[in-house]
Amino acid sequence: MIERILEQSKALIHVLSADRRTRHLVLTWQDTEVLESIHKTLHPLQEFTDALSGEEYVSISYLKPVLHLLKTKTLAEDPVDTDLTKSIKSRVIGYLQDKYNDPITQELLDIASFLDPRFKTNYIGKENIPAVKARMKAKMEEGTRKEKRSRVRDTEFNSLT
Structure with missing residues (x-):
């Protein structure tokens, strides 16, 4: 305007x-x-x-x-x-x-x-970069653990059926 x-x-x-x-x-x-x-x-x-x-x-x-x-x-x-x-x-x-x-x-x-x-x-x-990298690494590791648990559950379920 x-x-x-x-x-x-x-x-x-x-x-x-x-x-x-x-x-x-x-x-x-x-x-x-x-x-x-x-x-x-x-x-x-x-x-x-x-x-x-x-x-x-x-x-x-x-x-x-x-x-x-x-x-x-x-x-x-x-x-x-x-x-x-x-x-x-x-x-x-x-x-x-x-x-x-x-x-x-x-x-x-x-x-x-x-x-x-x-x-x-x-x-x-620059002071925050290590913390951001550590947080991202932890999130990726957590995601990997969840994925593995999910695969184990799927395998157990498939073996039951």
Whole structure:
């Protein structure tokens, strides 16, 4: 919506200025600056939101790399940013850190990232890699034990019939 208002601002000014009853709705330069700051910060986030909300493909393994990219590039302070843009960026980063810094959530994201061959350990903290590998090894061993027990039960069942 903000993108369309900025894109069509000349037409909006022309239409709103033509009528005395709507003249007060014409955007001021301050309104335009605020909308531009908001758009500059939030527009890149729309693409990430769309990518992470796919229903037909796995997206949890993308989360760790996307959060890293947001923190280091997309939402990183730029010298040309206005104070409002800097404030919005820092609040978004703060929100994301609060939302995803829970240890259980981090462990889940580490495992999802580790299992994705595109990312492996690239986005896992070096101190967490041994724990993730140990957890995955334990899960694989547990799965192997369950599989063996299942085969034994199937063999026993087949011998009874």
